[in-house]
Amino acid sequence: MDYKAFVADQIASLKKDVGQGVAINALSGGVDSSVVTVLAHRALGDRLKTVFIDSALMREGEPQRVVKTFADLGIPVRLVDARADFLKALKGLTDPEEKRNAVTKTFYSTVFGRLVRETGAKFLLHGTILTDIEETVAGIKRQHNILSQVGIDPQKEYGYKVLEPLMTLRKDGVREVAKALGLPPEIAQRIPFPGPALATRVVGEVTEERLAVVRVATTIVEEELKDTGAFQYLAVLLNDRATGIVEGKREFGQIIVVRCLHSVDARTATSVDLPWEKLHRICKRVTSIKGVNRCLYDITPKPPATIEYI
Numbered sequence: 001m002d003y004k005a006f007v008a009d010q011i012a013s014l015k016k017d018v019g020q021g022v023a024i025n026a027l028s029g030g031v032d033s034s035v036v037t038v039l040a041h042r043a044l045g046d047r048l049k050t051v052f053i054d055s056a057l058m059r060e061g062e063p064q065r066v067v068k069t070f071a072d073l074g075i076p077v078r079l080v081d082a083r084a085d086f087l088k089a090l091k092g093l094t095d096p097e098e099k100r101n102a103v104t105k106t107f108y109s110t111v112f113g114r115l116v117r118e119t120g121a122k123f124l125l126h127g128t129i130l131t132d133i134e135e136t137v138a139g140i141k142r143q144h145n146i147l148s149q150v151g152i153d154p155q156k157e158y159g160y161k162v163l164e165p166l167m168t169l170r171k172d173g174v175r176e177v178a179k180a181l182g183l184p185p186e187i188a189q190r191i192p193f194p195g196p197a198l199a200t201r202v203v204g205e206v207t208e209e210r211l212a213v214v215r216v217a218t219t220i221v222e223e224e225l226k227d228t229g230a231f232q233y234l235a236v237l238l239n240d241r242a243t244g245i246v247e248g249k250r251e252f253g254q255i256i257v258v259r260c261l262h263s264v265d266a267r268t269a270t271s272v273d274l275p276w277e278k279l280h281r282i283c284k285r286v287t288s289i290k291g292v293n294r295c296l297y298d299i300t301p302k303p304p305a306t307i308e309y310i
């Protein structure tokens with residue numbers, strides 16, 4: 001595929017579709033939404049309003065880091081603090097699909113609805129890729145960014161039209177487009193991070209306290225595994241507890257699962273044979289998080305598992 005031609009075609013289509021209107025997009029800093037942001041900024045200039053929504057579900061320092069990366073590329077990004085909205089919507093929920101739906105609904109109706117009204121945008125750009133559509137249509141999972149494919153009319157339900165310039169590509173194709181756009185390797189090669197963010201890595205109720213635990217574990221795992229070249233690596237907080245001994249006292253503590261996977265496009269994945277030394281170091285660091293006394297390495301491939309836990 002000629003990725004330079006893909007870029008030129010998408011820029012032309014965005015210009016045509018949006019006309020003199022205003023478009024809005026949410027940037028997460030992942031390769032998909034980053035590519036959409038750059039394509040749309042090239043097509044629309046300041047008629048593109050890019051926001052980063054701080055959902056309380058992001059990794060350590062991520063909102064500020066993403067805004068700075070794009071400022072350095074000359075693309076202004078507005079940081080929107082919606083932490084309270086998401087935490088409120090997730091309160092008390094434990095079912096995976098209910099949690100995903102709460103994130104989707106809060107994202108589109110509550111937070112985006114508010115921003116769309118403020119900016120007057122009639123177009124929403126989204127980084128949906130082919131794998132998202134296939135898995136949603138197949139009923140494997142309701143992805144957070146699929147609307148029309150599952151029969152929701154965004155114009156009718158949310159008041160805007162969704163444009164999805166990457167919907168014919170898989171992850172490897174998106175990375176090629178990122179390269180063709182001249183994006184730096186920290187964006188083009190960044191490991192996937194799901195739209196519902198750390199909510200997919202907290203089994204059971206998503207609370208500020210539980211997010212804080214998985215966030216620290218995520219930082220540790222990402223630091224330790226970035227040199228593996230794996231497709232994706234992550235930490236998950238389970239809803240179970242296990243007995244441990246901390247400072248000579250029995251503690252019914254929390255359990256963190258580590259995952260590190262080879263994959264090409266996330267449709268299938270196999271676990272990486274990590275060296276024991278690396279696993280021991282991760283275990284030591286993870287179990288030094290207050291309240292965590294077990295660290296497990298999950299070697300299950302996809303299928304039968306999925307990559308994320310919800």
Ligand code: XMP
Binds near residue numbers: 142305
């Ligand atoms: P699963 O867990 O289904 O994940 O094996 C496959 C890939 O997709 C990512 N993922 C998501 N990405 N919105 C996204 O943008 C989502 O709702 C979502 N759920 C999972 C996951 O991180 C993996 O790379």
